[in-house]
Structures are given as C-alpha cells and as structure tokens.
Amino acid sequence: MQSERQQLFRSLCDEYIEMYASRDNRLFSYFSDNFSGYAGSSDVLITDKNEWIKIIKKDFAQVPDRLHLDMLDLSLQDLDEDVFVVTAFFHIHLPFADDILSKETARLVLIFRRENNLWKIVHSGISIPYDLANSNEVYPLKRLEERNIKLKQLVEDRTHELAEANKQLEILSNTDTLTNLGNRRLFNCMLTNEWNRSHRNKNPLSLILLDIDYFKQFNDHYGHLAGDACLHTLAHCLLQVGRRQGELVARYGGDEFVILLPNTDKTTAFETAQKIQQTIISLAIPHEKSPVGIVTTSIGIASLLQTEDHPPEYLLQQADAALYRSKIAGRNQIAEAN
Numbered sequence: 417m418q419s420e421r422q423q424l425f426r427s428l429c430d431e432y433i434e435m436y437a438s439r440d441n442r443l444f445s446y447f448s449d450n451f452s453g454y455a456g457s458s459d460v461l462i463t464d465k466n467e468w469i470k471i472i473k474k475d476f477a478q479v480p481d482r483l484h485l486d487m488l489d490l491s492l493q494d495l496d497e498d499v500f501v502v503t504a505f506f507h508i509h510l511p512f513a514d515d516i517l518s519k520e521t522a523r524l525v526l527i528f529r530r531e532n533n534l535w536k537i538v539h540s541g542i543s544i545p546y547d548l549a550n551s552n553e554v555y556p557l558k559r560l561e562e563r564n565i566k567l568k569q570l571v572e573d574r575t576h577e578l579a580e581a582n583k584q585l586e587i588l589s590n591t592d593t594l595t596n597l598g599n600r601r602l603f604n605c606m607l608t609n610e611w612n613r614s615h616r617n618k619n620p621l622s623l624i625l626l627d628i629d630y631f632k633q634f635n636d637h638y639g640h641l642a643g644d645a646c647l648h649t650l651a652h653c654l655l656q657v658g659r660r661q662g663e664l665v666a667r668y669g670g671d672e673f674v675i676l677l678p679n680t681d682k683t684t685a686f687e688t689a690q691k692i693q694q695t696i697i698s699l700a701i702p703h704e705k706s707p708v709g710i711v712t713t714s715i716g717i718a719s720l721l722q723t724e725d726h727p728p729e730y731l732l733q734q735a736d737a738a739l740y741r742s743k744i745a746g747r748n749q750i751a752e753a754n
C-alpha cells in the first residue's frame with residue numbers, strides 16, 4: 417500500500433501532467449526560482465525560470481489544443497525529506513493525426529523540492545527523440561509532417577511491392593514450370609468457373625484430353641532432356657492450334673495436356689482435336705520406339721450440354737474414359753465420350 421507521502425508525490429505529478437496536457441498557464445507557478453531544465457531533446461540547459469516559461473508558452477502556442485498523454489510507466493524516488501524525483505514514460509498524442517510522435521516513448525524527469533512548504537520543480541528534463549533546437553519548435557511538427565509523408569509513401573511502396581509479389585506468386589502457383597502452360601491447379605479452377613458460366617448461359621462446354629503415345633519409351637531411348645524438349649514443343653503447338661479466345665491449354669501432369677473449350681459443342685471440339693493431332697503429326701518429331709516412327713498423341717473428348725445435370729468433374733471423367741478408349745484402340749486416335 418502506498419504511503420501518504422507517495423500519494424502526495426503521485427498527485428503532484430498527476431496535477432503537473434494534467435496542466436501540461438491541458439495547456440494550462442497555471443503550470444508556470446510550479447517552477448522554482450532556482451529552476452534548471454532541458455527542453456524537448458535539446459541538450460542546452462536552461463537555467464533561467466523566465467526563459468523556461470517562454471519555451472512552455474511557445475509549446476502551448478504551437479499546439480494550443482489539449483494533448484493526450486498515455487502513461488506507460490512512472491517511478492517515484494523519495495530522495496530526501498524535501499526532495500523527490502519523478503520519472504515518467506509516456507506517449508504523446510497530439511490533437512491531430514500523427515503516426516510518429518504518438519508511437520515514440522517520451523521520458524520526463526522532474527525533481528521536486530519543498531521550498532517554504534510548497535513543492536516546486538527545480539529541474540525538468542523531457543526527452544522526445546527528435547532534435548528540436550534547430551527549428552526552434554517544441555514539437556517537431558514540420559519534421560513530423562515530412563516523416564508522415566515519407567512513411568505513407570513507404571507504406572504505399574511496400575503495399576504495391578507486396579501486391580506485385582502476390583501476383584507473381586499467384587502466376588507461379590498456376591504455371592507449369594517446364595512448359596509455361598497453366599498447371600492442373602489452374603485447370604481445376606477454370607473448369608469450375610467455366611462449368612458455372614456455361615450452366616448460367618446454357619452453353620455447351622467441351623474438353624480435350626491429350627496424352628503422348630509411348631512417351632516412356634521416348635524418354636528411355638532419347639533421354640529425359642529430349643523428353644522435356646518434346647513436351648515443350650507440344651505445349652507450344654497446343655497453344656498455337658488449341659487456344660482461341662477464352663480457351664485454356666494446361667499441362668494436366670506428366671505427358672498429359674488438357675484444352676478447355678467454353679461455348680463449344682462436340683462437333684467443333686472434334687474438329688479442333690483433329691487439327692491438333694494433324695499439326696503434331698506434321699511436326700514429325702522422330703520417335704524410333706513408336707510403330708509410326710514419330711511422336712503421336714491419343715485424344716479423348718467430352719462435351720456437356722448444360723441441360724445435363726452433372727458436376728464439373730464429370731466432364732474430366734468422360735474425357736479420361738474416351739482417352740483410354742483411344743489408347744486401347746491403337747493410339748494416335750481421337751475418341752469421343754459416349
């Protein structure tokens with residue numbers, strides 16, 4: 417429990433702080449005739465009470481409205497019968513928006529001495545982490561303004577950088593690194609979107625699923641680097657032939673590719689598949705281990721009329737089943753879903 421004396425110190429300190437915060441001229445009466453003090457973060461010791469009062473008046477004129485002092489910590493040292501010291505740590509909230517000073521910790525040291533039965537302040541040292549002396553300001557408002565602008569700019573720059581980085585990350589997470597096509601993640605997402613759209617608009621939606629024939633043997637015979645180059649060439653070819661406005665070409669995984677064809681019926685999807693197949697054949701990429709001597713592909717096609725009530729995955733299952741049938745039918749074939 418606090419002693420009466422401690423309570424007295426505390427209330428003196430509270431009074432002082434309240435007068436300072438409310439910009440109350442009665443504050444001046446607190447200072448001893450033998451006062452000395454440091455203003456702001458200035459290292460010039462003021463030893464003249466009247467000079468000190470002028471500084472406080474300047475402070476009050478600069479910020480006439482009430483401040484809010486948010487006390488973080490306060491210590492009272494009872495040094496002698498007639499002397500005590502207060503050390504207070506606080507944030508100063510100016511009566512206008514300020515991102516800096518309100519977050520910096522100020523430290524105030526006050527030495528009270530009893531003179532003729534009245535407690536007077538004989539020393540004050542407030543430390544705000546700014547050099548105030550140059551601009552002759554008690555609060556570095558100009559610098560605060562400049563720093564606020566710089567900080568805001570910095571925040572804007574960082575936000576922009578972050579948005580860019582997120583965009584890049586989004587692109588990366590949707591891209592197949594070998595072929596630069598969209599990956600399975602992007603395809604799955606687009607399939608749902610396009611399925612919903614075609615459902616709303618009552619448009620057909622088609623899907624071409626394509627798999628390289630005897631690709632294992634290709635890798636085994638020519639090596640994996642040649643296999644990579646082949647995947648790359650086919651990806652490029654699919655982009656050229658298979659993509660019109662709104663269509664998506666993606667690498668579904670391994671040696672499988674998908675082409676999503678919004679607003680496209682079965683017949684048009686089949687024609688596109690034929691064009692793709694022919695273009696790949698015309699590339700004539702040598703494949704000694706294939707019965708036809710060049711790289712060929714097997715293709716499965718599925719189309720949904722939006723009068724049918726199936727989930728998006730159904731389209732993929734149907735195309736996969738068709739692809740399987742084109743494989744067992746001898747490869748280098750196009751099969752449509754039943």
Ligand SMILES: Nc1nc2c(ncn2[C@@H]2O[C@H](COP(=O)(O)OP(=O)(O)OP(=O)(O)O)[C@@H](O)[C@H]2O)c(=O)[nH]1
Pocket residue numbers: 594627628629630631632633635639640641642643644647669670671743747
């Ligand atoms: N070079 C290379 N090969 C890959 C890559 N991803 C998957 N593969 C290979 O693709 C081959 C696919 O083989 P399978 O699924 O057996 O198919 P396939 O040999 O084409 O046989 P069919 O499809 O039945 O004609 C495997 O040997 C995988 O190692 C890749 O990124 N680069």
